Amino acid sequence: MENKAAGKVITCRAAVARGPGLPLAIEEVQVDPPQGTEVRVKILFTSICHTDLSAWKGENEAERVYPRILGHEATGVIESVGEGVTGLKEGDHVVPIFHGECGECAYCLRPETNACKKFGIDPMRKTMPSDGSVRFWSKDRSEPIFHFLNTSTFSEYTVMESSCIVKIDRRFPLQKLCIVSCGVSTGVGAVWNTADVQAGQKVAIFGLGAVGLAVAAGARARGASQIIGVDINxxxxDKGKNMGITDFINSGQLQESLSEEIVRISGGGVDYSFECSGNLQALREAFLSTHNGWGLTVMLGVHVKPDTLPIHPMELFSGRRVEGCIFGGFKGKTQLPDFAVQCVKGAVDLDQFITHELPFEWINEGLQLLVDGKSLRCVLSL
Known part of the structure; x- marks a missing residue:
């Protein structure tokens, strides 16, 4: 069937952020057709991540760009493609990724990194990477509306670079797979790719949100012998136990040093710790909770303040290490399709992460669930 909207402006609904902490406004917006190597996608499901929450609150002053369409975890169907797009076509089922992969730059060509010079994550970028212009406008086209994390999925239609689009099997459940756009991939990938946890090893997880629990699920899948979960909630x-956590520590009620307690119950320190809270003190405790000589701390939490690492240089001579991890170390376009297959086959139970399902127009209620700590992932149906 002929696509009569191809090459034309589409008017649709979007949730527009107009100020820090203000309720997202469901508005009619105009979405321009894709240019060059871009793709326009009809979003079917989108979920709410803590990164969206942080941007909505305006926690990082440099990110306070308005009006803006947030959102970066989603699934959808390609509506149309730009002239230079290869490997993708109208009707393909896709997962957007905020951390793109062009496949050509020096970073993409190196196996030891998943960075991309052209389309890697950039929270400050508010326009299209190709030409610096916008693809969203107010209904009367009097006001440009800015992009977010290469994706902007809180909209019925969005435009993205093809390097930020992953094609998936049409038989896969789109409602579930929207959460592999960020949270689940970040947590599981940190275990499988960055740390490469092996059977019998011990891990500690600081912060049991969706990313932290994804770490637990990944560690259980790898056969970790002890998975220690730390949170103040x-x-x-109970949710963590279902994900594979074997020991719990409520850091808000602990009288002694958190790291000393972890060293004690793990018998000398864990092999790997994962900091998922974005808290500097938690990062320090995570570092000290690992075993002397070989312990690795993987940093996943987003630190919005311009603070430095709480580690004295001499402490690194103990053999402990710290490494940051973006998007679980996955090269999105080349490795995410296989990860999606593994999730569908049951290596990771995606259903456990989806705690709420709401219609798109209830997006502010979904945000509040995350603020109140009542949800892991709220999936919105468009």
């Missing part, structure tokens, strides 16, 4: 412990 005891309501997360």
């Amino acid at each position: 005891p309501n997360k412990f």
